[in-house]
Amino acid sequence: MENIVIIGNGIAGVSAARHIRKLSDKRIIIVSAETDYFFSRTALMYVYMGHMKFEHTQPYENWFWEKNRIELVNAFVNKVDTENKALTLDGSRTLHYDKLILATGSKPNKFGWPGQDLHGVQGLYSKQDLDLLEVNAPNKEVCKRAVIVGGGLIGIELAEMLRTRDIPVTFLVRESSFWNGVLPEGESQMINEHILEHHIDLRLATNLKEIVSDENGKVKSVIIAETGEELPCDMVGLTAGVTPNMDFLKDSGIELGRGIKVNRHLETNIPDVYAIGDCAEQHEAIGNRRPIEAVWYTGRMMGETVAQTICGNRIEYKPGHWFNSAKFLDIEYQTYGWVFSERGMKDYEAHFHWRHSSEKLCITVAYNKETEQFLGINTFGIRMRHEMFDRWLTQEKDVNYVMQHLADANFDPEFYKHHESAILSKYNSDRGTSIKPKKKSFKRIFQLT
Amino acid sequence: MSTYDRSMALTGQPPKEINLNQKIASIVGMLGLAILLLATFNVSFPNKAFWLTLSLVSISGGTIWFSWEQYKGKYPGIKNDGVWFKSLTNLGFWGWIAGLAITTFYVILYFFPEYLGLVNGGDNKGVIGLFDPLSKALSGNPASQWFVYGALYTVAILAFGIKFMWKYRHNRYERIRTMSVMFFQTSFAFLIPEFMARLNGSSVLQGGSLPFLDLKNIWPLNYYNFESYRIKGFLSSGDIGFAMLIFAILSVFVITPFLTYKFGKRWYCSWVCGCGGLAETIGDPFRQLSDKSVKAWKIERWVIHSVVVFVTLMTTAVIYSYLGNDTSKYWLTKTTFLLGVAALLTLVFAWVMIFKRDQLQKDAKYGAIGYFVIIISLIAIHFFSGEGHVFLFKSGALRKNYSFLIGSIFSGVIGTGFYPIFGNRAWCRFGCPMAAMMGFQQRLFSKFRITTNGGQCISCGNCSTYCEMGIDVRAYAQKGENIVRSSCVGCGICSAVCPRGVLKLENGPLQGRIDSNQVLLGNDVDLMELVNSK
Ligand SMILES: Cc1cc2nc3c(=O)[nH]c(=O)nc-3n(C[C@H](O)[C@H](O)[C@H](O)COP(=O)(O)OP(=O)(O)OC[C@H]3O[C@@H](n4cnc5c(N)ncnc54)[C@H](O)[C@@H]3O)c2cc1C
Ligand code: SF4
Ligand code: SF4
Numbered sequence: 001m002e003n004i005v006i007i008g009n010g011i012a013g014v015s016a017a018r019h020i021r022k023l024s025d026k027r028i029i030i031v032s033a034e035t036d037y038f039f040s041r042t043a044l045m046y047v048y049m050g051h052m053k054f055e056h057t058q059p060y061e062n063w064f065w066e067k068n069r070i071e072l073v074n075a076f077v078n079k080v081d082t083e084n085k086a087l088t089l090d091g092s093r094t095l096h097y098d099k100l101i102l103a104t105g106s107k108p109n110k111f112g113w114p115g116q117d118l119h120g121v122q123g124l125y126s127k128q129d130l131d132l133l134e135v136n137a138p139n140k141e142v143c144k145r146a147v148i149v150g151g152g153l154i155g156i157e158l159a160e161m162l163r164t165r166d167i168p169v170t171f172l173v174r175e176s177s178f179w180n181g182v183l184p185e186g187e188s189q190m191i192n193e194h195i196l197e198h199h200i201d202l203r204l205a206t207n208l209k210e211i212v213s214d215e216n217g218k219v220k221s222v223i224i225a226e227t228g229e230e231l232p233c234d235m236v237g238l239t240a241g242v243t244p245n246m247d248f249l250k251d252s253g254i255e256l257g258r259g260i261k262v263n264r265h266l267e268t269n270i271p272d273v274y275a276i277g278d279c280a281e282q283h284e285a286i287g288n289r290r291p292i293e294a295v296w297y298t299g300r301m302m303g304e305t306v307a308q309t310i311c312g313n314r315i316e317y318k319p320g321h322w323f324n325s326a327k328f329l330d331i332e333y334q335t336y337g338w339v340f341s342e343r344g345m346k347d348y349e350a351h352f353h354w355r356h357s358s359e360k361l362c363i364t365v366a367y368n369k370e371t372e373q374f375l376g377i378n379t380f381g382i383r384m385r386h387e388m389f390d391r392w393l394t395q396e397k398d399v400n401y402v403m404q405h406l407a408d409a410n411f412d413p414e415f416y417k418h419h420e421s422a423i424l425s426k427y428n429s430d431r432g433t434s435i436k437p438k439k440k441s442f443k444r445i446f447q448l449t
Numbered sequence: 450m451s452t453y454d455r456s457m458a459l460t461g462q463p464p465k466e467i468n469l470n471q472k473i474a475s476i477v478g479m480l481g482l483a484i485l486l487l488a489t490f491n492v493s494f495p496n497k498a499f500w501l502t503l504s505l506v507s508i509s510g511g512t513i514w515f516s517w518e519q520y521k522g523k524y525p526g527i528k529n530d531g532v533w534f535k536s537l538t539n540l541g542f543w544g545w546i547a548g549l550a551i552t553t554f555y556v557i558l559y560f561f562p563e564y565l566g567l568v569n570g571g572d573n574k575g576v577i578g579l580f581d582p583l584s585k586a587l588s589g590n591p592a593s594q595w596f597v598y599g600a601l602y603t604v605a606i607l608a609f610g611i612k613f614m615w616k617y618r619h620n621r622y623e624r625i626r627t628m629s630v631m632f633f634q635t636s637f638a639f640l641i642p643e644f645m646a647r648l649n650g651s652s653v654l655q656g657g658s659l660p661f662l663d664l665k666n667i668w669p670l671n672y673y674n675f676e677s678y679r680i681k682g683f684l685s686s687g688d689i690g691f692a693m694l695i696f697a698i699l700s701v702f703v704i705t706p707f708l709t710y711k712f713g714k715r716w717y718c719s720w721v722c723g724c725g726g727l728a729e730t731i732g733d734p735f736r737q738l739s740d741k742s743v744k745a746w747k748i749e750r751w752v753i754h755s756v757v758v759f760v761t762l763m764t765t766a767v768i769y770s771y772l773g774n775d776t777s778k779y780w781l782t783k784t785t786f787l788l789g790v791a792a793l794l795t796l797v798f799a800w801v802m803i804f805k806r807d808q809l810q811k812d813a814k815y816g817a818i819g820y821f822v823i824i825i826s827l828i829a830i831h832f833f834s835g836e837g838h839v840f841l842f843k844s845g846a847l848r849k850n851y852s853f854l855i856g857s858i859f860s861g862v863i864g865t866g867f868y869p870i871f872g873n874r875a876w877c878r879f880g881c882p883m884a885a886m887m888g889f890q891q892r893l894f895s896k897f898r899i900t901t902n903g904g905q906c907i908s909c910g911n912c913s914t915y916c917e918m919g920i921d922v923r924a925y926a927q928k929g930e931n932i933v934r935s936s937c938v939g940c941g942i943c944s945a946v947c948p949r950g951v952l953k954l955e956n957g958p959l960q961g962r963i964d965s966n967q968v969l970l971g972n973d974v975d976l977m978e979l980v981n982s983k
Contacts, residue, residue, distance in 0.1 A: 011908070040907065040908040040909050040910060042907040042908070042909050043907075043908075043909035043910055043911070046909065046910075046911060049529075049530050049531070050529070050530055050531035050532055050533045050534040050535075051527075051529040051530070051532060051533070051911060051914070051946075052533065052910055052911065052914050053533050053539075056910045056913070056914045057909070057910050058910075059908045059910065059923060059924070059927060061742060061743065164530040164531070197524065198524075296907045296908070297904050297905075297907075323903070323904065323905065325905050325907075325949045325950065326949075327948045327949070329524075329526070330524050330525065330526030330527075330619075332948065332949070332950050334905070334949075334950055383902070383950035383953070384950075385902065385903075386902045386903025386904065386905055387902075387903055390903065411900075411902055411950060411953050412953075413620060413621070413622045413941060413944050413945070413953060413954065414621075414622050414941075414953075414954060414955065415621040415622050415625055416621050416622070417621070442957050442958055445957075446957065446958055446960065446961055448958055448960060
C-alpha cells in the first residue's frame with residue numbers, strides 16, 4: 001500500500017488527508033510538531049478572550065482520526081531526504097514515504113529589529129504563541145502596556161485580545177492609515193476611527209527602531225524610529241506579516257523561493273513531493289492573486305486539489321473568484337472579487353464608495369471605467385451573499401445591474417435595517433444614473449424557474 | 450522565549466472586576482430575594498402587598514441595573530469576553546452551587562409546597578402567603594405555589610430579557626424575538642389565565658368553570674390538556690369554553706404545522722414558548738455548556754423520541770379511558786378513536802416513507818420502530834383494556850408517571866435546575882415532545898434553514914460553542930452545507946456570534962434547501978464535481 005506522508009496538520013494538510021481518505025485506501029500519516037490534533041488557527045484569539053476553550057477550536061472530535069485511519073504523529077521533521085524518500089523525525093527516527101505533502105504553514109516575520117528575541121517579545125501564530133501570551137500578558141498588572149508592531153489582520157486581532165483584559169495597547173502601524181495597502185481610503189479611515197474608539201493608542205506612519213532590554217533580558221521599552229520616543233512596555237507583539245515555514249528544507253533539493261516553489265499541479269521540482277497551503281509559492285501568480293496565498297480557504301482548496309492528483313486524477317489548482325473576510329474589532333469585513341487600494345489600483349478601475357452617516361457601515365464597489373463591468377465589492381458591517389457575487393462575477397455583470405440587485409445579495413440576519421436605497425441614491429447622484437433598487441427575489445437568488 | 454515550558458497548565462483571567470455600581474445593584478437584588486427568603490421562613494410581614502412589591506421591584510431593578518452597568522459603555526457587538534473564565538459559566542464551583550440551589554428550589558416547589566407555606570383550604574403562610582394579595586387582585590383566588598412560580602418566572606424573563614436585549618443590541622432579530630417572548634410570557638402565560646379564572650362560575654361561561662389554560666401551551670407540551678376533567682370544564686363553559694377547546698385542537702393539527710412549515714419551529718421555541726423564554730433570558734449565560742459530541746446527539750435522539758412515543762400513547766390511553774362504547778350517545782367511541790389515531794399515524798408514516806425517505810436516511814429506521822411500537826400498543830390497548838384501565842394499569846397511572854418523570858423531574862428539576870451544568874436548553878433538547886414533533890416537521894417539511902455563506906467559514910467554532918441545542922453548526926458550515934436540523938430552535942445565536950457572517954436563518958423555497966453536497970464557492974467548479982462524486 002502506498003504511504004502518503006503529510007507534514008503539517010493545519011487546514012491544508014488535514015483537507016488533503018480527508019480527501020485522500022475519501023478517494024482511496026492509501027496509508028495516510030500526518031506528522032506535525034505543534035499540537036496532537038488539528039485546530040483552527042483563526043480561532044486562537046477567542047481562546048485568549050475567553051469565548052472558547054482550546055478544545056472548541058478543534059473541528060473534529062478526537063476519535064475521528066482513528067476511525068478514518070489517518071495516523072497522527074506528533075514530531076518535528078528536521079530533514080527531508082528526497083533521494084531515499086525518507087524523513088528524519090525529532091533528530092533520530094526515520095519515516096519513509098512514497099508521496100510527501102508539505103503543508104508546513106507560516107511563521108511570523110521578524111525584520112532584524114534590535115531586541116526582537118528578548119523575553120516578552122512574541123508573534124501570534126501558533127498554539128505555543130497563545131500559551132506564551134498567557135505568560136507575557138495574563139492581565140494588566142503583569143503587563144502594564146503592550147506594543148504591537150505591524151498593522152495587519154493579526155495585529156488588530158492581538159490588539160482586540162489584549163483590550164479584553166484591559167491591557168493598554170499601543171499599535172505601531174507603518175502605513176499612513178490602517179491597512180491602506182489593501183483597503184481603499186474611506187474604509188481604512190473608518191477602521192482608524194474604530195480602533196481609536198476602542199481606546200487603542202494607534203500610531204500611524206510609525207516604525208519600530210529598537211526593543212530595549214532590562215537587566216534580565218526582558219523587554220523594558222520600545223523606541224520609535226521617527227521621533228526617538230521611548231515607550232515603556234512589558235510585552236511586544238510582532239505582527240508584521242508571515243513567511244513560509246521551510247527552514248528544514250534548505251538542503252533537501254526542493255526548490256525554494258520565498259516559499260516552496262510549485263507548479264499549477266502543486267508539484268515541487270522533486271517527483272512525488274507536493275506543497276500546499278501557506279507554504280506553497282506559485283511560479284506564476286494566478287490572476288490577480290498573490291503567488292503565496294496565506295489564507296484559510298486556499299489552504300483547504302489546495303488540499304482538496306492535491307488529493308485528486310495523488311489519487312490518480314492529476315488536476316490543476318484552479319481557484320475561482322477571489323473572496324475573503326475578516327473582522328476589525330466589532331466591524332465585519334467581507335470582500336468578493338477585486339477592490340484595490342489607491343496604491344494597487346488598476347488603470348481601468350474606478351470605485352463607488354458609500355458610508356453610513358452615523359453607524360460604522362460602508363461599502364466600496366469597483367468597476368471597469370471603460371466597460372462598466374463589475375469587478376468587486378468590499379463591505380463593512382453588512383453581510384453579503386457569496387453565491388450572488390460569485391455568480392455575478394462569472395456572468396461579468398455590469399455595475400449598474402449589481403447595484404440594482406444589491407438586495408438579492410444582502411446576507412444580514414432577518415429584521416436588520418436595509419441600506420440599499422441609501423446606497424443607491426448616493427450611487428445615482430455620484431454617477432448621474434437613475435437606477436431604482438429591485439426587491440429581493442428568492443427566485444433570482446436560487447435560480448428557480 | 451526558549452525557557453518557556455509547554456506543559457504549564459494555563460487558564461485565562463476574567464477581563465474585569467465588577468464595578469461599584471454593579472456591587473450595589475447586586476445588593477439591591479439580593480435584598481429582594483432576602484425578603485422572599487424571610488417570608489419562606491415565616492417571618493410575617495405586616496403589609497404584604499408593600500413587601501411583595503418591594504421585593505419584586507428590587508429583584509428586577511437590581512438585575513436591570515447590573516446589566517446596564519455591564520453593557521452601557523460598550524459598542525454593539527459580541528459580548529462573550531471571559532465566558533470561559535468565570536466559574537459560574539464554565540462549570541466551575543459557582544456553576545455547581547447555582548445548579549444545586551435551583552434544583553433544590555424545584556424539588557421543594559414540586560414535591561413539598563407546604564414548606565413554601567401552602568395551606569389547603571386555609572390562609573396561606575410563608576412566601577405563598579406573601580403573594581396572596583397579588584393573586585387575589587388578579588384572579589380573586591389565594592395564591593398557590595404555581596402562582597408564585599409563575600410570577601417569579603415572569604419577573605425573570607422580563608428582567609433578564611432586558612439584559613439579553615442589551616447584550617445583543619447589535620442584532621435586531623435577537624431583540625425583536627426577545628420582546629415577543631416577554632410579551633407572551635406576561636400576557637398569555639401569566640395574566641390571561643388569571644383573568645380567565647375570574648370568569649369561572651359567571652354567566653359568560655354559563656356558570657361553568659374553565660380549566661387553567663395558557664392558550665399558547667399546546668399539546669404535547671401541555672400533555673394533560675385533553676384529560677377528562679379539562680374537557681368537561683371546556684364543554685361546561687358555554688361558547689367560550691367550546692371555542693377554547695377547538696382552539697386547543699386546531700393548535701395541534703393546523704396552527705402548529707402551518708407556522709412550522711412557514712418559519713420552522715422557531716416560531717414557537719424562540720418566539721412564544723415560556724420554557725424557551727426562560728432558557729433564552731436567564732439561561733443565556735449557560736448556552737455554551739451544551740454537549741456537542743456525536744455521542745450526545747445519539748442519546749438525544751433516543752431520549753426525545755421515546756418521550757414522543759410515550760406522550761402519544763399516554764394521551765391516547767387517557768382519552769380512550771373516558772370515552773364510551775355507545776355510538777348512539779356520542780359519535781366518538783373508544784373504537785373509532787383508536788382507529789382514528791392509528792389511521793392518522795399511518796398516513797403520516799406512509800407520506801414520510803414515500804416522499805421523504807432520502808432526506809431521512811438512517812433515521813428512517815428509527816422512525817419505523819417508533820411507528821410500530823405505537824401501532825402495536827394501540828392494538829394492545831384495544832384488546833387488553835377495560836373500563837378505567839389500560840392493560841394492567843389504571844389509565845391514570847400512566848399519566849401520573851409521565852407527569853412525575855417528564856413534567857416535573859425532567860422539565861423542571863433537571864431542565865432548569867441544571868442550566869449551569871448541561872446548558873440552558875437541556876429540556877428542549879432531550880425532553881420536550883412538542884419540540885420533537887415540530888422538529889420532525891422542520892427537518893422534512895418546512896421552509897426554514899440556516900444558509901451557509903459559500904466558502905466564507907474559517908472553522909473557528911464560535912457557532913458550535915454557542916449553540917444551546919448542542920448542534921455542531923461548524924461541521925456543516927465548513928463544508929458549505931446548509932444547516933437543517935430537527936433540533937434547531939432558531940435562536941439565531943450561531944449567526945450572531947459568527948465573526949465571518951457565514952450563517953443566515955431564513956425561510957426560503959423548499960427546493961435545494963437540504964443540500965448535502967459541498968457547495969464551497971470560490972473553488973473551481975470541476976473540482977467541486979469531483980469532490981461531490983464520492
Ligand atoms: C491569528 C491568526 C488569525 C488568522 N485569521 C485568518 C482569517 O480570519 N481568515 C483567513 O483566511 N486566514 C486567517 N489566518 C491565516 C490562516 O490561519 C492560515 O492561512 C492557515 O492556517 C494556513 O494553514 P496551513 O495548513 O497552510 O498551515 P498551518 O496551519 O500553519 O499548519 C502547519 C503545521 O505544520 C507544522 N510544521 C511546520 N513545519 C514542521 C516540521 N518541520 N515538522 C513538523 N511539523 C511542522 C506547524 O507546526 C503547523 O502546525 C490567520 C492566521 C493567524 C495566525
Ligand atoms: S443552530 Fe443556531 S439557530 Fe439553531 S439552535 Fe443552534 S444556535 Fe440556535
Ligand atoms: S460558521 Fe462562522 S462561527 Fe461557525 S465555524 Fe464558521 S466562521 Fe466560525
